[in-house]
Amino acid sequence: MYQYDEHDQRIVDERAAQFRGQVQRRLAGEITENEFKPLRLQNGLYMQLHAYMLRVAVPYGLLSSAQLRALATIARDYDKGYAHFTTRQNVQYNWPELEDVPKILDLLASVQMHAIQTSGNCIRNTTSDPLAGIAADELEDPRPYCELIRQWSTFHPEFAFLPRKFKIAVTGSRTDRAAVRIHDIGIRIVDNDAGERGFEILVGGGLGRTPHIAKVVRDFLPYEHLLSYLEAVLRVYNRYGRRDNKYKARIKIQVSEWGVEKFAAAVEEEWGHIKDSATALTRAEIDRIKGRFHTPSFEALPNEDLDALALTSDREFARFLKNNLRPHRVPGYTAIVISTKPKDRAPGDVSDSQLEALADLADRFGLGHVVVMHDQNVMMPNVKQADLKAVYAVLEEWDLHTANAGRVTDQICCPGLDFCNLANARSIPVALRIAERFDDQDYLDDLGDVSLKMSGCINACGHHHVGNIGILGIDKAGVEAYQLMLGGDPGDEASLGKIVGRAFSSDEIVDAVSTVLDTYATQRESADETFLDFYRRAGLDPFKESLYGTD
Amino acid sequence: MALIKHNAVAPAELWTTLAADQPVPATGDVLVDLERWVSEGEALRARADRVGVLLQPDDDVLGLEGTLDGLALIAVAFPKFTDGRGYSSARLLRDRLGYTGELRAVGHVLPDQVFYMRRVGFDALELADGKSADTAIAQLGEFSVTYQAAADDSRPLFRRVARPA
Structure with missing residues (x-):
């Protein structure tokens, strides 16, 4: 921390x-x-x-x-x-x-928290990889850079009234778990051919009405120039980003209208004037920030035999061990995904007493902290494998033990028309019906990892464009309806989902999801072919056929 | 329309803002647009009374490069407080062009923006109608710590103070 x-x-x-x-x-x-x-x-x-x-x-x-x-x-x-x-x-x-x-x-x-710049047309909270600091494929922990960006962007006097909101994500791993390609700026920690540490900078990603995958504007930025380069990007955006139409005001539109070459050239020109200013970072300042994270020290522990543990445990705990653990690079430790998505609760909702139970768990078994994940779950990143049984017992007591991490019921869902004045349709009730329909855990495990993301309107807070299955609530002549899209993915091979066909009514949408899942389950080449792989091989056709027939 | 200069209320000033096609009067302080200043600078500098430039949000402030001598005032218009282009204009005037004269924010200038405005280089603020100068002056000092470099200090916090390890 x-x-x-x-x-x-x-x-x-x-x-x-x-x-x-x-x-x-x-x-x-x-x-x-x-x-x-x-x-x-x-x-x-x-x-x-x-x-x-x-x-x-x-x-x-x-x-x-x-x-x-x-x-x-x-x-x-x-x-x-x-x-x-x-x-x-x-x-x-x-x-x-x-x-x-x-x-x-x-x-x-x-408690060292705030709500600064969590909305408005300014630089928002910088996000990162939930496995930051523990992933085996990590070049460097991205969070100190996120903190540097947090400080630089906090009350930045020049960028408080941008054309539109502005989101930055940083990853330090080869595998992108921070969805950097759907951010206004995505930052990847990389080494160049000479072995020097720096950043790849992507600009212009985003979802909403017109989804875009970010483009690389600089393939290698020496580490000391991170903030001056961000300042140059923001200045070019603040001065020339569109302000005539709220729906065309994100930087993705500017990058797309200008073309990435012109945009990158404008940033380079601006950056040339400020790169050697006092905004340049020093190794000492980066090290100082790193030091203030007080990275926990890990004990030297043997790896436990988790397969053996699963075999001797009851089915639910065994399932939890199979679905909800994420690897930790230190032997004897593991990360645990705590799902906020049991079948009777709105995704992401956690009660006051559950929050306190998580705090106690973190103190007893998790080196004192947890991580909020993009998929609205909570991760305990530093749990001793030997403590898993004890941790699970507490999770079970607080109904935080749902073993569906990564499964189709581990849905992302925006607040929708139940809360939001932008929404066209309700999303939480649909999510609850999906959770209820697909409560056969063996079936879900057989399907493997399938992401389902749902938004109640085209503003896409539920990231439906990058769900393997995306659901978009729309208003069809005053009636709630749901568009179904398939094939989205926010990761390294980022792709946007494609609409399958005509929208479904509220009564039909859960059946439609069921048909999609069955289509995949019966037509995949083998159990190793994931939903996304199947889609990328077979395309929309098999789904169209099973959803709409051959007419 | 209270005028604040250097953190205190200043007496009202009479500047006439000239439309693009409006002739320049023989006397009196005037504000002209960027284009006129660049093209008619010589004649404007010869006036006895003062001349300033009124920058609009979509003006390229860098067009003033090499023309700053003889300018009595640069006013930056904020037609809507949500249009933040004027902040970059101010920053570039101070940091890039080295402008040291009066830089005034005019238009929809609200007390809650003045802290940012001061930091990007405005030393004069003409508040929107009906806005309290006392509130604005109080807001100028709302934060005693800033993280990043700006026109008021070219050093970020870590170069200004020894932050604890």
């Missing part, structure tokens, strides 16, 4: 005080709702259908046990007893009162 120093602390304290003043002025009528809007948005406060929604930043997804307990307190005292994990590794509260938000920000500041 990055530990704040006095400067970091003062900034979040002063931010809480500033927002208290802004709320007072709003309540006193000194500022209009229109003028208040960008202020509250830059504090993560949205006006939703029924109430305000507060989005709390969880930088690169890392949460300490103390922070989990504070989030639990907020859920209990200022919300309806639960918090919601988002696809940007953040936490949302759906029911705070405006008057309470300054108190919530104070509480967050007391």
